[in-house]
Amino acid sequence: MTLDPLAWIDEVAEARSRPNLQRSIVTHGAATPGWIERDGRRLVDFCSNDYLGLAGDPRVIAAGVDAARLYGWGAGASPLVSGWRGVHQALAEELAAFEGTEAVAVFPSGYAANLGTIASLVGSGDAVYGDRLNHSCLVQGARLSGASLRVFPHRDHGRLADLLERDRGRFRRTLIATDGVFSMDGYLAPIPELVAIAERFGAMLLVDEAHGTGVFGPEGRGASEALGVAGRVPIRVGTLSKAIGSVGGFVAGSRRLVDHLNNHAPTLVYSTAMPPAAAGAAREALRIIREEPWRRERVQGLGRRLREGLRGIGLPVLESEGPIVPVILGEVDRTMDAAARLLASGMLVAAIRPPTVPRGTARLRISLAASHDERQVDRLIEALKAECPGI
Ligand SMILES: *Cc1c(COP(=O)(O)O)cnc(C)c1O
Numbered sequence: 434m435t436l437d438p439l440a441w442i443d444e445v446a447e448a449r450s451r452p453n454l455q456r457s458i459v460t461h462g463a464a465t466p467g468w469i470e471r472d473g474r475r476l477v478d479f480c481s482n483d484y485l486g487l488a489g490d491p492r493v494i495a496a497g498v499d500a501a502r503l504y505g506w507g508a509g510a511s512p513l514v515s516g517w518r519g520v521h522q523a524l525a526e527e528l529a530a531f532e533g534t535e536a537v538a539v540f541p542s543g544y545a546a547n548l549g550t551i552a553s554l555v556g557s558g559d560a561v562y563g564d565r566l567n568h569s570c571l572v573q574g575a576r577l578s579g580a581s582l583r584v585f586p587h588r589d590h591g592r593l594a595d596l597l598e599r600d601r602g603r604f605r606r607t608l609i610a611t612d613g614v615f616s617m618d619g620y621l622a623p624i625p626e627l628v629a630i631a632e633r634f635g636a637m638l639l640v641d642e643a644h645g646t647g648v649f650g651p652e653g654r655g656a657s658e659a660l661g662v663a664g665r666v667p668i669r670v671g672t673l674s675k676a677i678g679s680v681g682g683f684v685a686g687s688r689r690l691v692d693h694l695n696n697h698a699p700t701l702v703y704s705t706a707m708p709p710a711a712a713g714a715a716r717e718a719l720r721i722i723r724e725e726p727w728r729r730e731r732v733q734g735l736g737r738r739l740r741e742g743l744r745g746i747g748l749p750v751l752e753s754e755g756p757i758v759p760v761i762l763g764e765v766d767r768t769m770d771a772a773a774r775l776l777a778s779g780m781l782v783a784a785i786r787p788p789t790v791p792r793g794t795a796r797l798r799i800s801l802a803a804s805h806d807e808r809q810v811d812r813l814i815e816a817l818k819a820e821c822p823g824i
Pocket of ligand 1: 542545547568570612616641643644672674675680681682
């Protein structure tokens with residue numbers, strides 16, 4: 434009898450299935466902005482991060498197709514070898530103009546951008562200070578870097594300052610890293626306070642604008658811009674995969690930062706450049722974001738309408754803003770039931786469970802988009818009222 438070296442995986446799966454934490458990938462059919470198809474049914478899609486409805490925009494699709502025709506489907510190599518094409522260069526320049534920074538480094542994904550950036554800015558003997566609810570890629574980036582990881586309570590800049598004071602002189606370099614918009618509660622990080630603390634302690638500051646780009650701020654640069662301090666956040670990470678509707682990640686900052694990343698970020702140096710089509714699609718989406726500011730105004734307005742409506746029917750709503758509207762139900766089973774009932778009513782809403790969110794805070798995470806309308810939001814409020822009595 435031979436021992437199966439992968440048998441331990443079954444034990445882990447068993448432990449996961451007991452508290453209803455088994456997750457699986459569900460296949461969906463065709464998508465049109467704001468809608469998704471599943472098992473032949475057309476559902477209102479309240480699950481997507483395509484906040485501006487650009488992933489399925491015909492102009493974005495056409496730009497991707499054009500770029501693929503011109504440059505081929507795959508990039509073929511790392512940007513530093515031969516993967517960087519005219520369309521990548523144009524995207525980098527247009528992103529820098531959009532962000533108002535000297536330069537932008539482009540990565541295969543937002544996850545890769547955060548991971549590689551942190552790993553190339555700090556190492557052993559350094560420290561990363563991160564919000565307790567930071568996205569996985571910021572945490573893993575800190576681990577990969579070999580720096581010490583200090584975690585401060587969610588959005589508690591006072592505690593961060595205390596930690597930095599206590600650690601004064603202890604580390605070679607320090608990096609403060611935070612999500613700009615927290616993806617599971619929709620809260621903005623206290624970025625002006627973090628900027629002041631970073632400046633006071635001489636720390637580097639990285640803000641991950643994955644859920645902010647295109648959606649927050651007068652020009653759509655994200656939470657840092659909405660809070661008036663975009664120019665004082667030296668390392669702003671964005672993704673092309675959410676509001677921009679494509680795939681890829683980027684870091685906006687100074688020329689010297691971007692040169693450093695282009696030379697040292699492992700997920701950029703040793704990974705194939707994003708497909709030219711993805712870069713072409715992202716360029717078109719950026720153009721639309723600049724020319725159609727109504728998209729971000731609309732999604733913000735729908736967010737206000739939904740929050741007001743949910744409060745009106747007595748559901749717990751956090752004091753957050755923007756397209757991410759969580760309804761925290763606490764128990765995993767209750768949350769799964771509510772999501773199942775919404776699904777039966779033709780609305781796809783994500784049930785978010787631990788370990789993605791802390792234990793006891795399972796929630797419906799409603800994600801709005803500019804492709805939704807007031808009627809759909811009102812129907813969702815009605816359905817929550819009717820389908821979740823006693824919440
Ligand atoms: C989605 C997300 C990422 C990763 O971006 P991808 O482009 O999907 O890899 C990074 N940070 C946060 C906060 C995110 O929500």
